[in-house]
Amino acid sequence: MQVPAHFEYQRATSVEDAIALLERYGPESRIVAGGHSLIPMMKLRLAQPELLVDINNLTDLAGIGVVGEELRIGAMVRHAELLGSVVAGAHFPLLHDAERVIADPVVRNRGTVGGSVCQADPSEDLSAAFTALRATAVIEGSTGVRRVPMREFFDGPYQTAVGPAEVLTELRIPLSCSATLAGSSSAYLKVDRRAGDWAVAAAAAVVQIDRDSVVTEVGIGLTAVGARQFVAVEAEDHLRGRQLAGEHIDEASRIAEQHCNPVADQRGPADYKRHLAGELTRRTLRMAAARADLAIAGRI
Structure with a gap:
C-alpha cells in the first residue's frame, strides 16, 4: 500500500x-x-x-467571465466548469475540445485549471491550448502581482515561472481571436491510447483570417512531443501572411513535425509521435479554419 x-x-x-x-x-x-x-x-x-x-476555500480564484478585452479564468475553476462554460466555448471552442478529452468525469469534477498548468506535465492538455491562445498567467506573491505570458510560463518538465512563495490566481486570454469575430476560431485534437489517458500527442490551433483567407494571426500548440514551451513558433511564422490553403497548411504541418523533439516511451516510438505532431497540426488547422469560415472548407 x-x-x-x-x-x-x-x-x-x-x-x-x-x-x-x-x-x-x-x-x-x-x-x-x-x-x-x-x-x-x-x-x-x-x-x-x-x-x-x-486553497479550495478561496472563492476569489474561481469564476469565468469576460472583462474588457479578455476572457478571464480563475485558477480554481474546475475542468467540468470550463467544459460547461457557454462563454468560454463561444469565444474559444478549443477549450471545450480539450476539456472533453481530459481524464474522466471524476477528475474533471475535482481537478482545476490552475493545477493542471502548474503541474507542467509534458503530456498535459491545457498547456498547449493556453499557449496557442497566447494567454497570460497572473501570479501573486508578497511583492505584488506579475503577469507572465504562457509562452514564457514553462521552464521545463514540471517546472514553471511560479515561484516557491507565489500563487497562480488567473489565466487571461485576449479576445482578438475570439470565435465571435468573423474569420476567427480554434480547435484541439488529441491521440491517446484509451479515453481520458495522457496524450500520445495533441495539437491546438487558433486562426484569424481576413476576407481573402489570408492568415493575420495564428497559434499552434503541441503536447507530448517535446515542443519548446508547448508551441510551434516556426510553423506559425510560415502561415502568417499566407492564404490558408491546403499547401500552406501542409507545409506548416511539416515544419511543426520537424521542430518537435519527442522521446520514445510506453506510448510509442519517437518517429510515430513526430508523425502525429504533423498530422494533428494539419487537422486542427483545417478544423479551426472551417469553423472560422465555412466558405473556405472546400479548399483545405
Missing part, C-alpha cells in the same frame, strides 16, 4: 494567507487544490512536501 511521507496541513483563508504560509514554511511547502497530480506523486514519494496549503 502506497502512502505519502509525513506532512502538515493548513487551509488558507485568502490568497495573502496562502502566500504567508508558503513563505513561512519555505520551498518544501506545496499548494493543493484538486490534488489529482500532487497526491499520486506523494503516494509514490516522488514529491515529499512538508506542508500542504489547501
Whole structure:
C-alpha cells in the first residue's frame, strides 16, 4: 500500500494567507487544490512536501467571465466548469475540445485549471491550448502581482515561472481571436491510447483570417512531443501572411513535425509521435479554419 511521507496541513483563508504560509514554511511547502497530480506523486514519494496549503476555500480564484478585452479564468475553476462554460466555448471552442478529452468525469469534477498548468506535465492538455491562445498567467506573491505570458510560463518538465512563495490566481486570454469575430476560431485534437489517458500527442490551433483567407494571426500548440514551451513558433511564422490553403497548411504541418523533439516511451516510438505532431497540426488547422469560415472548407 502506497502512502505519502509525513506532512502538515493548513487551509488558507485568502490568497495573502496562502502566500504567508508558503513563505513561512519555505520551498518544501506545496499548494493543493484538486490534488489529482500532487497526491499520486506523494503516494509514490516522488514529491515529499512538508506542508500542504489547501486553497479550495478561496472563492476569489474561481469564476469565468469576460472583462474588457479578455476572457478571464480563475485558477480554481474546475475542468467540468470550463467544459460547461457557454462563454468560454463561444469565444474559444478549443477549450471545450480539450476539456472533453481530459481524464474522466471524476477528475474533471475535482481537478482545476490552475493545477493542471502548474503541474507542467509534458503530456498535459491545457498547456498547449493556453499557449496557442497566447494567454497570460497572473501570479501573486508578497511583492505584488506579475503577469507572465504562457509562452514564457514553462521552464521545463514540471517546472514553471511560479515561484516557491507565489500563487497562480488567473489565466487571461485576449479576445482578438475570439470565435465571435468573423474569420476567427480554434480547435484541439488529441491521440491517446484509451479515453481520458495522457496524450500520445495533441495539437491546438487558433486562426484569424481576413476576407481573402489570408492568415493575420495564428497559434499552434503541441503536447507530448517535446515542443519548446508547448508551441510551434516556426510553423506559425510560415502561415502568417499566407492564404490558408491546403499547401500552406501542409507545409506548416511539416515544419511543426520537424521542430518537435519527442522521446520514445510506453506510448510509442519517437518517429510515430513526430508523425502525429504533423498530422494533428494539419487537422486542427483545417478544423479551426472551417469553423472560422465555412466558405473556405472546400479548399483545405
